Amino acid sequence: MKFIDEYRDAGLGKKLAEHISHISKHPARLMEFCGGHTVSIMRNGLRQLLPPHIEMLSGPGCPVCVTANSDIDRMIALAQLPDVIITTFGDMIKVPGSYSNLSQARAEGADIRIVYSSQDAIKIAGENKGKSVIFIGIGFETTAPTIAATLLQAKQKNVKNFYVHCLLKLCPPVIKAVLDLGEVKLNGIIGPGHVSTITGTAPYEFIPRDYRIGFVISGFESLDILQTVSMLIEQIEKDEPAVDIAYSRGVRPEGNPMALQLMDKVFDKESADWRGIGIVPASGLKLAPEFADFDAMSAFEVKVEPVKETKGCICGEIIRGIATPHQCPLFRKVCTPENPIGPCMVSSEGSCSAYYMYGDDNG
Amino acid sequence: MGKTVILAHGSGSKLSHDLVEKNLLQPLHNDLLAKLDDSAVFDVRGKLAFTTDSYVVSPIFFPGGDIGRLAVCGTVNDLSMSGAVPLYLSLALIIEEGLPLEDLDKIVNSIKVTTEEAGIQVITGDTKVVNKGSVDKIFINTAGIGLISDGVDISGSNAKAGDKIILSGSIGDHGIAVLSLREGFDFKVPVQSDCAPLNGLVADMLEASKNIHVLRDPTRGGLATTLNEIASQSDVGISIFEDKVPVHDGVRGACELLGFDPLYIANEGKTVAFVAADDAEKVLAAMKNNNYGKEAAIIGEVTESRKGKVVLKTRLGASRMIDMLTGELLPRIC
Numbered sequence: 001m002k003f004i005d006e007y008r009d010a011g012l013g014k015k016l017a018e019h020i021s022h023i024s025k026h027p028a029r030l031m032e033f034c035g036g037h038t039v040s041i042m043r044n045g046l047r048q049l050l051p052p053h054i055e056m057l058s059g060p061g062c063p064v065c066v067t068a069n070s071d072i073d074r075m076i077a078l079a080q081l082p083d084v085i086i087t088t089f090g091d092m093i094k095v096p097g098s099y100s101n102l103s104q105a106r107a108e109g110a111d112i113r114i115v116y117s118s119q120d121a122i123k124i125a126g127e128n129k130g131k132s133v134i135f136i137g138i139g140f141e142t143t144a145p146t147i148a149a150t151l152l153q154a155k156q157k158n159v160k161n162f163y164v165h166c167l168l169k170l171c172p173p174v175i176k177a178v179l180d181l182g183e184v185k186l187n188g189i190i191g192p193g194h195v196s197t198i199t200g201t202a203p204y205e206f207i208p209r210d211y212r213i214g215f216v217i218s219g220f221e222s223l224d225i226l227q228t229v230s231m232l233i234e235q236i237e238k239d240e241p242a243v244d245i246a247y248s249r250g251v252r253p254e255g256n257p258m259a260l261q262l263m264d265k266v267f268d269k270e271s272a273d274w275r276g277i278g279i280v281p282a283s284g285l286k287l288a289p290e291f292a293d294f295d296a297m298s299a300f301e302v303k304v305e306p307v308k309e310t311k312g313c314i315c316g317e318i319i320r321g322i323a324t325p326h327q328c329p330l331f332r333k334v335c336t337p338e339n340p341i342g343p344c345m346v347s348s349e350g351s352c353s354a355y356y357m358y359g360d361d362n363g
Numbered sequence: 364m365g366k367t368v369i370l371a372h373g374s375g376s377k378l379s380h381d382l383v384e385k386n387l388l389q390p391l392h393n394d395l396l397a398k399l400d401d402s403a404v405f406d407v408r409g410k411l412a413f414t415t416d417s418y419v420v421s422p423i424f425f426p427g428g429d430i431g432r433l434a435v436c437g438t439v440n441d442l443s444m445s446g447a448v449p450l451y452l453s454l455a456l457i458i459e460e461g462l463p464l465e466d467l468d469k470i471v472n473s474i475k476v477t478t479e480e481a482g483i484q485v486i487t488g489d490t491k492v493v494n495k496g497s498v499d500k501i502f503i504n505t506a507g508i509g510l511i512s513d514g515v516d517i518s519g520s521n522a523k524a525g526d527k528i529i530l531s532g533s534i535g536d537h538g539i540a541v542l543s544l545r546e547g548f549d550f551k552v553p554v555q556s557d558c559a560p561l562n563g564l565v566a567d568m569l570e571a572s573k574n575i576h577v578l579r580d581p582t583r584g585g586l587a588t589t590l591n592e593i594a595s596q597s598d599v600g601i602s603i604f605e606d607k608v609p610v611h612d613g614v615r616g617a618c619e620l621l622g623f624d625p626l627y628i629a630n631e632g633k634t635v636a637f638v639a640a641d642d643a644e645k646v647l648a649a650m651k652n653n654n655y656g657k658e659a660a661i662i663g664e665v666t667e668s669r670k671g672k673v674v675l676k677t678r679l680g681a682s683r684m685i686d687m688l689t690g691e692l693l694p695r696i697c
Contacts, residue, residue: 001612001615001616004615004619008678010606010678010679010680013678013679014679014680017679042683043624043677043683044677044678044679044681045677045679045681045682045683046679046681048681048682049679049680049681222678222679336689337689338689348622356686356689357686357689358683358684359683359684
């Protein structure tokens with residue numbers, strides 16, 4: 001298949017892996033920020049192709065995984081309100097909150113519908129005038145512009161029964177937060193591909209400047225990731241950390257200015273609660289005052305029981321890169337995709353799910 | 364007669380008699396069915412295979428097939444995978460009131476065409492009509508009886524170390540074809556369901572070799588789930604090669620977009636065969652000569668080690684475990 005097969009070429013991949021082994025002299029610890037990268041690394045068995053002194057850690061780049069329990073509890077409470085239709089991306093359905101999940105709420109009678117974009121949600125609002133349609137806005141910079149566009153459309157068309165439960169989060173602040181925690185000593189970061197198509201490179205310049213860590217933006221195919229690892233290893237060996245793009249077919253240095261403007265118009269930054277990391281300043285998006293009418297946070301009052309964290313689940317540590325799923329006592333034993341204890345096992349981009357689905361020959 | 368099925372069509376009245384006569388018995392006519400006794404009575408001697416399945420696919424018409432063709436193929440294929448020659452089917456319809464008669468006729472015609480293709484007969488049946496909302500348009504159950512020839516011993520527990528694994532063609536076509544019509548997918552996928560009766564293909568394979576150990580159709584849960592079932596039933600290891608498994612571009616494209624793995628997508632016209640290594644090329648050649656096996660390929664082999672596990676060798680030469688499908692990828696695909 002064109003534009004895919006070229007980036008999975010086995011011959012080139014083996015050559016790149018050999019090149020990496022050849023140039024890499026020092027131990028290197030790399031974090032792939034994105035869940036999509038974790039999946040591709042596991043699915044293609046890329047770690048088996050790298051020398052053992054290159055360590056790969058998974059980061060917090062899975063929007064479902066980093067959603068705090070309190071936010072999930074609130075979603076479920078919203079779903080239980082009368083005359084409310086919840087519209088959500090499919091990944092959220094089985095994510096456990098403190099006491100329940102959306103799938104359970106749906107079985108108990110809540111009207112919860114899976115959509116593929118916020119556009120589907122606004123269509124459902126048009127077809128159900130007597131009900132309030134709430135879209136669960138989960139995602140990073142990649143998703144935010146489309147939700148912004150939908151909100152603009154809702155405002156222009158004066159839609160009265162459409163709301164967004166906005167849990168959008170931003171990547172550069174959380175990368176800073178993870179680095180500031182200082183728990184994990186990194187030599188390089190495999191930067192998010194699709195997020196960076198929107199942000200461009202500027203928001204990451206602080207990483208080499210302030211932390212002396214290289215940051216290379218990567219695509220999601222096997223060659224993309226090997227190319228990125230090769231560029232990071234070159235930086236590490238020369239001790240010249242920098243922001244660079246290995247995903248030039250998708251990312252321009254300036255990002256997508258139109259999308260950024262749209263986000264600026266519709267959202268304001270606020271602090272956000274990240275699972276495993278806590279409150280990170282200016283790392284979340286809320287609806288700007290002009291769009292307050294569409295804000296499910298203020299439009300609906302719900303009672304939520306005090307948050308309860310799941311005992312034994314180490315999703316938080318996995319998200320921060322200080323533990324791997326294999327180190328979790330629940331992994332594969334109690335926690336499986338059939339019976340997920342933490343969100344990292346639910347989301348298709350979660351580390352635990354990727355390790356479970358694509359565990360290498362030894363695991 | 365009106366244009367839709369109504370409750371009275373299932374009441375046992377003249378109306379239901381007319382529906383059965385005109386819309387079912389006429390198109391599906393054969394001597395055993397025409398007798399209209401409470402049971403079909405027939406004479407068969409030998410080792411028999413008997414199977415049943417219910418079909419609830421939504422939508423009832425999809426690219427490359429419909430619920431009628433599926434209801435015949437699913438049961439014919441289950442018999443074929445036991446090495447049986449399918450002989451007779453039962454056909455039970457549960458119809459939601461309001462189903463357009465035109466749709467019923469299309470489905471029954473599809474059953475007729477598919478049974479003719481497979482060389483089998485529907486010899487007994489039942490029709491019920493239920494209130495709106497009690498079923499979704501139409502649900503179908505078929506049961507089938509087939510005859511197993513002497514010397515044929517095919518079972519999921521017969522795989523042996525050294526066996527070659529042959530797949531009859533590309534994977535994922537049925538699941539993606541059905542998915543492409545579901546609400547919310549407003550993109551077109553150039554994919555047709557592979558829904559097909561495989562008894563002819565299996566007959567050709569059995570003629571080519573007496574050393575076929577396992578046959579299985581990778582339906583719900585896809586190839587990955589089927590291989591895991593066999594690895595555990597036979598207590599052997601299975602090793603397959605990513606670059607040998609045929610996947611059509613349309614399926615690959617849709618899977619890329621939606622984050623699915625073709626290994627887990629359902630098929631309705633494919634078989635995976637475990638064959639003694641010496642006979643593998645012979646069986647492969649026989650399959651390639653059949654219309655439903657043109658794209659057949661040897662995709663892997665059975666190993667002594669890693670019992671109960673399925674290992675995939677990636678294009679880059681790494682290996683990873685393949686598990687069964689977990690959770691529900693997509694409800695009501697068959």
